[in-house]
Amino acid sequence: MEEKKFEPKIAAFVCNWCTYTGADLAGTSRLKYAPNIKMIRVPCTGRIDPVFIIKAFEKGADGVLISGCHPNDCHYNTGNFHARRRWILFKELLSFMGIDSTRLHFSWVSASEGKKFVDVVTEVVEKVREQGRFEKYAKINEEFVIHE
Amino acid sequence: MNELREKAKELLQNGTVKVIIGYVEGTTPNRTKPFIARSVEDADKLVFNKFCVNNLAVYLTRKEFKQNGVVGIVAKGCDVKAIVQLIQENQVNKDDVYIIGMNCSGVVSDLGEEFNENTVAVKCLHCTVHTPHLHHTLLGTLEETPKHEDKNFALMQKIDSMTAEERFDFWEAEFEKCVKCYACRQACPMCYCEKCIADKSVPRWIESSAHKRGNFAWNMIRAFHLAGRCVGCNECERACPAEIPLSLLNRKMGMTAKKEFDYVAGMNLNTPTLVGTYDVNDREDFIK
Numbered sequence A: 001m002e003e004k005k006f007e008p009k010i011a012a013f014v015c016n017w018c019t020y021t022g023a024d025l026a027g028t029s030r031l032k033y034a035p036n037i038k039m040i041r042v043p044c045t046g047r048i049d050p051v052f053i054i055k056a057f058e059k060g061a062d063g064v065l066i067s068g069c070h071p072n073d074c075h076y077n078t079g080n081f082h083a084r085r086r087w088i089l090f091k092e093l094l095s096f097m098g099i100d101s102t103r104l105h106f107s108w109v110s111a112s113e114g115k116k117f118v119d120v121v122t123e124v125v126e127k128v129r130e131q132g133r134f135e136k137y138a139k140i141n142e143e144f145v146i147h148e
Numbered sequence B: 001m002n003e004l005r006e007k008a009k010e011l012l013q014n015g016t017v018k019v020i021i022g023y024v025e026g027t028t029p030n031r032t033k034p035f036i037a038r039s040v041e042d043a044d045k046l047v048f049n050k051f052c053v054n055n056l057a058v059y060l061t062r063k064e065f066k067q068n069g070v071v072g073i074v075a076k077g078c079d080v081k082a083i084v085q086l087i088q089e090n091q092v093n094k095d096d097v098y099i100i101g102m103n104c105s106g107v108v109s110d111l112g113e114e115f116n117e118n119t120v121a122v123k124c125l126h127c128t129v130h131t132p133h134l135h136h137t138l139l140g141t142l143e144e145t146p147k148h149e150d151k152n153f154a155l156m157q158k159i160d161s162m163t164a165e166e167r168f169d170f171w172e173a174e175f176e177k178c179v180k181c182y183a184c185r186q187a188c189p190m191c192y193c194e195k196c197i198a199d200k201s202v203p204r205w206i207e208s209s210a211h212k213r214g215n216f217a218w219n220m221i222r223a224f225h226l227a228g229r230c231v232g233c234n235e236c237e238r239a240c241p242a243e244i245p246l247s248l249l250n251r252k253m254g255m256t257a258k259k260e261f262d263y264v265a266g267m268n269l270n271t272p273t274l275v276g277t278y279d280v281n282d283r284e285d286f287i288k
Helices: A019-028 A050-058 A079-096 A114-131 A135-143 B002-013 B077-088 B151-160 B164-175 B183-187 B212-225 B235-239 B246-261
Strands: A010-015 A037-042 A063-068 A104-108 B019-025 B032-037 B071-075 B097-102 B137-139
Touching (some): A010 A050, A019 A114, A050 A063, A050 A079, A050 A135, A050 B212, A063 A079, A063 A114, A079 B212, A135 B164, B002 B019, B002 B071, B183 B235
Parallel strands (some): A010 A037, A010 A063, A063 A104, B019 B071, B071 B097
Antiparallel strands (some): B019 B032
16 A cells, blocks of 8 residues: 655745735636645735744644745835845744744745746645654644643 | 942932932842942942843833933943843933943853953853943943853854754753743843733733743744844843753844844944844845
8 A cells, every 4th residue: 555645734824915816816727736735814924923933833834834925016015025034034043943944935926926826835845745744843732731 | 439439429419310220239249239229328339340240221111210210320331232222122212311331341150259261251252342332421441351262152053053853952952941930031121012922811822831832932932022132131041040041042143133134233323123124135045
Protein backbone atom coordinates (compact mmCIF):
# COMPACT_ATOMS: atom_id res chain seq x y z
CA MET A 1 0.00 0.00 0.00
CA GLU A 2 1.27 3.43 -0.83
CA GLU A 3 2.23 5.45 2.21
CA LYS A 4 -0.06 8.37 2.85
CA LYS A 5 1.57 11.71 2.14
CA PHE A 6 1.82 14.16 4.97
CA GLU A 7 -0.66 16.97 4.47
CA PRO A 8 0.54 20.18 6.13
CA LYS A 9 -1.85 22.65 7.66
CA ILE A 10 -1.12 26.16 6.52
CA ALA A 11 -2.78 29.29 7.81
CA ALA A 12 -2.92 32.08 5.26
CA PHE A 13 -3.54 35.64 6.37
CA VAL A 14 -4.62 37.49 3.28
CA CYS A 15 -5.76 41.01 2.64
CA ASN A 16 -9.33 41.53 1.57
CA TRP A 17 -8.59 43.74 -1.40
CA CYS A 18 -5.90 41.91 -3.27
CA THR A 19 -4.98 38.38 -2.32
CA TYR A 20 -8.43 37.32 -1.16
CA THR A 21 -9.88 38.64 -4.38
CA GLY A 22 -7.00 37.02 -6.27
CA ALA A 23 -7.87 33.71 -4.64
CA ASP A 24 -11.46 34.29 -5.62
CA LEU A 25 -10.34 34.80 -9.20
CA ALA A 26 -8.40 31.54 -9.04
CA GLY A 27 -11.64 29.89 -7.96
CA THR A 28 -13.84 31.44 -10.62
CA SER A 29 -11.17 30.66 -13.22
CA ARG A 30 -11.42 26.99 -12.10
CA LEU A 31 -7.72 26.84 -11.28
CA LYS A 32 -6.81 24.11 -8.82
CA TYR A 33 -4.71 24.67 -5.75
CA ALA A 34 -3.87 22.65 -2.68
CA PRO A 35 -6.60 22.46 -0.05
CA ASN A 36 -4.03 22.69 2.75
CA ILE A 37 -4.38 26.44 2.89
CA LYS A 38 -6.83 27.79 5.44
CA MET A 39 -7.55 31.37 4.50
CA ILE A 40 -8.14 34.06 7.05
CA ARG A 41 -9.30 37.31 5.55
CA VAL A 42 -8.11 40.55 7.13
CA PRO A 43 -8.83 44.11 5.96
CA CYS A 44 -5.20 44.85 5.16
CA THR A 45 -1.77 43.31 5.67
CA GLY A 46 -1.19 46.18 8.05
CA ARG A 47 -3.83 44.60 10.26
CA ILE A 48 -1.79 41.44 10.76
CA ASP A 49 -0.47 41.49 14.27
CA PRO A 50 2.45 39.10 14.82
CA VAL A 51 0.40 37.59 17.61
CA PHE A 52 -1.89 36.13 14.90
CA ILE A 53 1.01 34.19 13.50
CA ILE A 54 1.97 32.81 16.87
CA LYS A 55 -1.65 31.91 17.50
CA ALA A 56 -1.71 30.04 14.20
CA PHE A 57 1.24 27.93 15.32
CA GLU A 58 -0.40 27.40 18.70
CA LYS A 59 -3.50 26.15 16.95
CA GLY A 60 -1.48 23.59 15.05
CA ALA A 61 -0.38 25.26 11.84
CA ASP A 62 2.73 23.80 10.23
CA GLY A 63 3.31 26.93 8.21
CA VAL A 64 1.98 30.43 7.72
CA LEU A 65 1.49 32.40 4.54
CA ILE A 66 0.98 36.14 4.60
CA SER A 67 -0.11 37.86 1.46
CA GLY A 68 -1.41 41.24 0.39
CA CYS A 69 -1.37 43.96 -2.20
CA HIS A 70 1.74 44.90 -4.11
CA PRO A 71 3.51 48.03 -2.86
CA ASN A 72 1.75 51.20 -4.03
CA ASP A 73 -1.47 49.20 -4.61
CA CYS A 74 -2.68 49.19 -1.02
CA HIS A 75 -6.34 50.04 -0.62
CA TYR A 76 -5.36 52.16 2.36
CA ASN A 77 -2.30 53.55 0.56
CA THR A 78 0.34 52.69 3.15
CA GLY A 79 -0.84 49.60 5.05
CA ASN A 80 1.45 47.19 3.24
CA PHE A 81 4.46 49.48 3.61
CA HIS A 82 4.03 49.50 7.36
CA ALA A 83 3.48 45.75 7.32
CA ARG A 84 6.59 45.10 5.25
CA ARG A 85 8.78 46.93 7.72
CA ARG A 86 7.33 44.93 10.59
CA TRP A 87 7.86 41.66 8.74
CA ILE A 88 11.53 42.38 8.21
CA LEU A 89 11.92 42.62 11.97
CA PHE A 90 9.49 39.85 12.90
CA LYS A 91 10.89 37.33 10.45
CA GLU A 92 14.34 37.91 11.90
CA LEU A 93 13.01 37.42 15.44
CA LEU A 94 11.14 34.23 14.60
CA SER A 95 14.16 32.87 12.80
CA PHE A 96 16.31 33.60 15.86
CA MET A 97 13.81 31.67 17.95
CA GLY A 98 13.75 28.66 15.67
CA ILE A 99 10.89 29.30 13.27
CA ASP A 100 12.67 30.02 10.03
CA SER A 101 11.67 31.00 6.53
CA THR A 102 10.73 27.44 5.61
CA ARG A 103 7.59 27.84 7.69
CA LEU A 104 6.86 31.50 7.29
CA HIS A 105 6.12 32.79 3.80
CA PHE A 106 5.28 36.19 2.39
CA SER A 107 3.91 37.20 -0.97
CA TRP A 108 2.29 40.01 -2.90
CA VAL A 109 -0.67 38.78 -4.93
CA SER A 110 -2.97 41.26 -6.59
CA ALA A 111 -6.66 40.81 -7.39
CA SER A 112 -5.86 39.96 -10.99
CA GLU A 113 -3.17 37.40 -10.21
CA GLY A 114 -5.24 34.24 -9.78
CA LYS A 115 -2.50 32.24 -11.43
CA LYS A 116 0.19 33.67 -9.19
CA PHE A 117 -1.90 32.78 -6.15
CA VAL A 118 -2.05 29.17 -7.29
CA ASP A 119 1.72 29.13 -7.84
CA VAL A 120 2.43 30.66 -4.46
CA VAL A 121 0.15 28.22 -2.65
CA THR A 122 1.66 25.26 -4.49
CA GLU A 123 5.16 26.37 -3.63
CA VAL A 124 4.37 27.06 0.02
CA VAL A 125 2.59 23.74 0.48
CA GLU A 126 5.50 21.87 -1.08
CA LYS A 127 8.07 23.66 1.08
CA VAL A 128 6.16 23.03 4.30
CA ARG A 129 5.46 19.44 3.29
CA GLU A 130 9.21 18.90 2.94
CA GLN A 131 9.71 20.22 6.46
CA GLY A 132 7.05 17.92 7.81
CA ARG A 133 4.81 18.48 10.77
CA PHE A 134 5.88 21.27 13.12
CA GLU A 135 6.61 18.66 15.81
CA LYS A 136 8.27 21.03 18.22
CA TYR A 137 5.41 23.44 18.49
CA ALA A 138 2.88 20.60 18.36
CA LYS A 139 4.56 19.04 21.39
CA ILE A 140 4.24 22.25 23.35
CA ASN A 141 0.61 22.48 22.35
CA GLU A 142 -0.11 18.92 23.37
CA GLU A 143 1.46 19.43 26.77
CA PHE A 144 -0.79 22.36 27.35
CA VAL A 145 -3.79 21.35 29.41
CA ILE A 146 -6.36 23.70 30.76
CA HIS A 147 -7.23 22.58 34.28
CA GLU A 148 -10.89 22.99 34.93
CA MET B 1 28.19 63.30 44.83
CA ASN B 2 28.13 66.68 46.49
CA GLU B 3 27.64 68.47 43.22
CA LEU B 4 24.59 66.23 42.58
CA ARG B 5 23.11 67.11 45.97
CA GLU B 6 23.83 70.79 45.51
CA LYS B 7 22.25 70.79 42.09
CA ALA B 8 19.21 68.86 43.35
CA LYS B 9 18.75 71.29 46.23
CA GLU B 10 19.01 74.25 43.92
CA LEU B 11 16.43 72.81 41.51
CA LEU B 12 13.97 71.95 44.24
CA GLN B 13 14.46 75.28 46.01
CA ASN B 14 13.94 77.52 43.01
CA GLY B 15 11.02 75.47 41.84
CA THR B 16 12.47 74.34 38.52
CA VAL B 17 11.32 70.84 39.37
CA LYS B 18 8.79 69.53 41.82
CA VAL B 19 10.38 66.17 42.42
CA ILE B 20 13.63 64.50 41.50
CA ILE B 21 13.88 60.81 40.71
CA GLY B 22 17.27 59.61 41.83
CA TYR B 23 19.14 56.95 43.73
CA VAL B 24 19.79 56.51 47.43
CA GLU B 25 21.95 54.02 49.26
CA GLY B 26 20.50 50.53 49.50
CA THR B 27 20.56 47.94 52.23
CA THR B 28 24.17 47.02 51.53
CA PRO B 29 27.01 49.19 50.23
CA ASN B 30 26.81 47.57 46.78
CA ARG B 31 23.15 48.34 46.26
CA THR B 32 21.25 51.49 45.49
CA LYS B 33 17.55 51.97 45.23
CA PRO B 34 15.30 54.40 43.41
CA PHE B 35 14.16 57.37 45.42
CA ILE B 36 11.86 60.32 44.86
CA ALA B 37 13.24 63.50 46.39
CA ARG B 38 10.45 65.95 47.18
CA SER B 39 12.22 68.41 49.44
CA VAL B 40 15.62 69.96 50.07
CA GLU B 41 16.15 67.54 52.98
CA ASP B 42 15.45 64.62 50.67
CA ALA B 43 18.03 65.93 48.23
CA ASP B 44 20.70 65.29 50.82
CA LYS B 45 20.10 61.56 50.58
CA LEU B 46 20.75 61.32 46.84
CA VAL B 47 23.78 59.37 45.67
CA PHE B 48 25.35 58.44 42.39
CA ASN B 49 27.94 55.72 42.08
CA LYS B 50 28.89 52.57 40.19
CA PHE B 51 25.99 50.68 41.72
CA CYS B 52 23.32 52.90 40.22
CA VAL B 53 22.27 50.33 37.69
CA ASN B 54 18.48 50.88 37.59
CA ASN B 55 16.93 52.69 34.69
CA LEU B 56 14.80 55.34 36.36
CA ALA B 57 13.13 56.40 33.12
CA VAL B 58 10.59 53.69 33.85
CA TYR B 59 8.89 56.02 36.35
CA LEU B 60 8.39 58.88 33.91
CA THR B 61 5.39 57.31 32.21
CA ARG B 62 3.59 56.45 35.42
CA LYS B 63 0.36 58.36 35.91
CA GLU B 64 1.23 59.67 39.35
CA PHE B 65 4.31 61.37 37.92
CA LYS B 66 2.53 63.08 35.11
CA GLN B 67 0.67 65.26 37.60
CA ASN B 68 3.94 66.59 38.94
CA GLY B 69 4.67 69.10 36.23
CA VAL B 70 8.39 69.20 35.61
CA VAL B 71 10.12 66.10 36.93
CA GLY B 72 13.85 66.02 37.52
CA ILE B 73 15.63 62.76 36.83
CA VAL B 74 19.14 61.57 37.52
CA ALA B 75 20.10 59.78 34.33
CA LYS B 76 23.04 57.94 32.84
CA GLY B 77 23.53 57.85 29.10
CA CYS B 78 21.52 54.65 28.71
CA ASP B 79 18.67 56.10 30.75
CA VAL B 80 18.71 59.20 28.58
CA LYS B 81 18.29 56.96 25.54
CA ALA B 82 15.11 55.64 27.11
CA ILE B 83 13.91 59.17 27.86
CA VAL B 84 14.59 60.26 24.27
CA GLN B 85 12.70 57.24 22.96
CA LEU B 86 9.76 58.08 25.25
CA ILE B 87 9.74 61.66 23.99
CA GLN B 88 9.87 60.39 20.39
CA GLU B 89 6.85 58.23 21.14
CA ASN B 90 4.99 61.16 22.70
CA GLN B 91 4.82 59.46 26.07
CA VAL B 92 6.79 62.15 27.86
CA ASN B 93 6.57 65.83 27.14
CA LYS B 94 10.01 67.23 26.39
CA ASP B 95 9.36 70.28 28.55
CA ASP B 96 8.15 68.22 31.50
CA VAL B 97 11.42 66.54 32.21
CA TYR B 98 14.63 68.00 33.57
CA ILE B 99 17.55 65.66 32.94
CA ILE B 100 20.42 65.73 35.37
CA GLY B 101 22.86 63.91 33.11
CA MET B 102 25.59 61.89 34.77
CA ASN B 103 28.84 61.09 33.06
CA CYS B 104 29.05 57.34 33.51
CA SER B 105 31.92 55.07 32.69
CA GLY B 106 29.99 51.91 33.47
CA VAL B 107 28.01 50.28 36.25
CA VAL B 108 28.38 47.09 38.25
CA SER B 109 26.25 44.10 37.37
CA ASP B 110 25.15 41.12 39.43
CA LEU B 111 25.67 42.88 42.74
CA GLY B 112 29.44 42.85 42.40
CA GLU B 113 31.34 44.29 45.33
CA GLU B 114 33.52 46.62 43.34
CA PHE B 115 33.82 48.07 39.87
CA ASN B 116 36.35 46.27 37.71
CA GLU B 117 36.68 44.34 34.45
CA ASN B 118 34.88 41.34 35.91
CA THR B 119 31.86 43.12 37.26
CA VAL B 120 31.16 45.79 34.66
CA ALA B 121 27.71 45.30 33.14
CA VAL B 122 27.46 43.92 29.61
CA LYS B 123 25.45 46.92 28.48
CA CYS B 124 28.43 49.18 29.29
CA LEU B 125 30.84 47.32 27.01
CA HIS B 126 29.53 48.84 23.80
CA CYS B 127 28.10 52.02 25.29
CA THR B 128 28.25 55.02 22.97
CA VAL B 129 26.74 57.47 25.43
CA HIS B 130 29.08 57.59 28.41
CA THR B 131 28.28 61.29 28.29
CA PRO B 132 24.48 61.62 28.00
CA HIS B 133 23.48 62.97 24.61
CA LEU B 134 20.58 64.99 26.00
CA HIS B 135 20.75 66.75 29.34
CA HIS B 136 19.99 70.00 31.09
CA THR B 137 22.89 69.74 33.48
CA LEU B 138 25.91 67.51 33.18
CA LEU B 139 27.67 66.23 36.27
CA GLY B 140 30.42 63.78 37.15
CA THR B 141 33.66 62.86 35.48
CA LEU B 142 34.55 60.12 33.06
CA GLU B 143 37.16 57.45 33.51
CA GLU B 144 38.06 54.51 31.37
CA THR B 145 35.51 51.72 31.16
CA PRO B 146 37.01 48.35 32.06
CA LYS B 147 36.34 45.72 29.39
CA HIS B 148 35.77 42.04 29.45
CA GLU B 149 34.82 39.50 26.85
CA ASP B 150 31.26 39.95 25.64
CA LYS B 151 29.84 36.52 26.50
CA ASN B 152 26.38 37.68 25.60
CA PHE B 153 27.43 38.36 22.04
CA ALA B 154 29.31 35.07 21.82
CA LEU B 155 26.15 33.25 22.89
CA MET B 156 24.18 35.10 20.26
CA GLN B 157 26.62 34.07 17.57
CA LYS B 158 26.41 30.51 18.81
CA ILE B 159 22.62 30.58 18.49
CA ASP B 160 22.90 32.10 15.03
CA SER B 161 25.06 29.22 13.91
CA MET B 162 22.57 26.60 15.15
CA THR B 163 19.92 24.93 13.01
CA ALA B 164 16.33 26.10 13.41
CA GLU B 165 15.51 23.02 15.52
CA GLU B 166 18.41 23.66 17.87
CA ARG B 167 17.43 27.29 18.24
CA PHE B 168 13.90 26.25 19.06
CA ASP B 169 15.20 23.78 21.66
CA PHE B 170 17.41 26.45 23.19
CA TRP B 171 14.54 28.87 23.65
CA GLU B 172 12.17 26.14 24.74
CA ALA B 173 14.55 25.27 27.56
CA GLU B 174 14.89 28.94 28.48
CA PHE B 175 11.19 29.71 28.39
CA GLU B 176 10.38 26.65 30.42
CA LYS B 177 11.84 28.59 33.34
CA CYS B 178 9.55 31.59 32.86
CA VAL B 179 7.08 31.97 35.71
CA LYS B 180 5.09 34.75 34.05
CA CYS B 181 5.79 37.22 36.82
CA TYR B 182 5.99 40.01 34.22
CA ALA B 183 8.94 41.55 36.03
CA CYS B 184 10.50 42.15 32.61
CA ARG B 185 7.51 44.24 31.66
CA GLN B 186 7.45 46.19 34.91
CA ALA B 187 11.14 47.02 34.79
CA CYS B 188 11.02 48.11 31.16
CA PRO B 189 10.76 51.84 30.44
CA MET B 190 9.26 51.04 27.03
CA CYS B 191 6.47 48.83 28.39
CA TYR B 192 4.03 51.58 29.27
CA CYS B 193 0.76 50.31 27.78
CA GLU B 194 -2.06 50.84 30.23
CA LYS B 195 -3.47 47.52 29.20
CA CYS B 196 -0.89 45.01 28.10
CA ILE B 197 -1.79 42.47 25.45
CA ALA B 198 -0.93 39.78 27.99
CA ASP B 199 -3.73 41.04 30.24
CA LYS B 200 -6.38 40.96 27.58
CA SER B 201 -8.72 38.07 28.15
CA VAL B 202 -11.29 38.52 25.37
CA PRO B 203 -9.83 37.18 23.22
CA ARG B 204 -7.03 35.61 25.19
CA TRP B 205 -4.08 36.10 22.85
CA ILE B 206 -1.41 35.01 25.24
CA GLU B 207 -2.05 32.11 27.60
CA SER B 208 -1.70 33.43 31.10
CA SER B 209 -0.52 30.26 32.82
CA ALA B 210 3.20 29.75 33.17
CA HIS B 211 3.28 27.06 30.54
CA LYS B 212 5.73 26.90 27.66
CA ARG B 213 3.01 27.69 25.16
CA GLY B 214 2.07 30.99 26.71
CA ASN B 215 5.67 31.67 27.66
CA PHE B 216 6.73 31.38 24.05
CA ALA B 217 3.99 33.71 22.90
CA TRP B 218 4.67 36.20 25.66
CA ASN B 219 8.41 36.46 25.22
CA MET B 220 8.15 36.52 21.46
CA ILE B 221 5.56 39.27 21.49
CA ARG B 222 7.39 41.31 24.07
CA ALA B 223 10.58 41.10 22.05
CA PHE B 224 8.69 42.16 18.96
CA HIS B 225 6.96 45.04 20.70
CA LEU B 226 10.41 46.27 21.64
CA ALA B 227 11.85 45.91 18.17
CA GLY B 228 13.42 49.19 17.16
CA ARG B 229 12.44 50.64 20.53
CA CYS B 230 14.59 48.80 23.04
CA VAL B 231 17.45 51.00 24.19
CA GLY B 232 19.41 48.09 25.62
CA CYS B 233 19.33 49.00 29.30
CA ASN B 234 18.95 45.28 30.07
CA GLU B 235 16.64 45.93 32.99
CA CYS B 236 14.35 43.10 31.87
CA GLU B 237 17.13 40.59 32.10
CA ARG B 238 18.27 41.96 35.44
CA ALA B 239 14.73 41.81 36.81
CA CYS B 240 14.10 38.28 35.56
CA PRO B 241 14.04 35.86 38.51
CA ALA B 242 14.42 32.91 36.14
CA GLU B 243 17.55 34.33 34.52
CA ILE B 244 16.27 34.02 30.96
CA PRO B 245 18.71 35.77 28.60
CA LEU B 246 16.07 38.23 27.40
CA SER B 247 18.66 40.75 26.30
CA LEU B 248 19.64 38.38 23.48
CA LEU B 249 16.24 38.83 21.87
CA ASN B 250 16.26 42.58 22.29
CA ARG B 251 19.82 42.85 21.11
CA LYS B 252 19.03 40.75 18.06
CA MET B 253 16.17 43.09 17.21
CA GLY B 254 18.37 46.11 17.82
CA MET B 255 21.05 44.71 15.53
CA THR B 256 18.44 43.98 12.85
CA ALA B 257 17.15 47.54 13.10
CA LYS B 258 20.69 48.82 12.72
CA LYS B 259 21.52 46.53 9.83
CA GLU B 260 18.29 46.93 7.86
CA PHE B 261 17.34 50.50 8.61
CA ASP B 262 20.46 52.05 10.12
CA TYR B 263 18.31 52.96 13.10
CA VAL B 264 19.37 53.06 16.74
CA ALA B 265 16.65 53.58 19.31
CA GLY B 266 16.73 56.60 21.56
CA MET B 267 19.48 58.56 19.87
CA ASN B 268 17.70 61.37 18.11
CA LEU B 269 14.71 63.34 19.37
CA ASN B 270 13.63 64.49 15.95
CA THR B 271 13.58 61.27 13.94
CA PRO B 272 10.31 59.36 13.72
CA THR B 273 10.21 55.97 15.43
CA LEU B 274 11.27 52.95 13.42
CA VAL B 275 7.96 51.10 13.10
CA GLY B 276 5.90 54.27 13.18
CA THR B 277 7.09 55.03 9.70
CA TYR B 278 8.17 53.26 6.51
CA ASP B 279 10.24 53.71 3.41
CA VAL B 280 8.99 52.75 -0.02
CA ASN B 281 12.43 51.30 -0.67
CA ASP B 282 12.41 48.88 2.26
CA ARG B 283 13.85 45.50 1.41
CA GLU B 284 11.41 42.95 0.03
CA ASP B 285 13.58 40.20 -1.38
CA PHE B 286 11.95 37.75 1.03
CA ILE B 287 8.49 38.42 -0.39
CA LYS B 288 7.38 36.27 -3.30
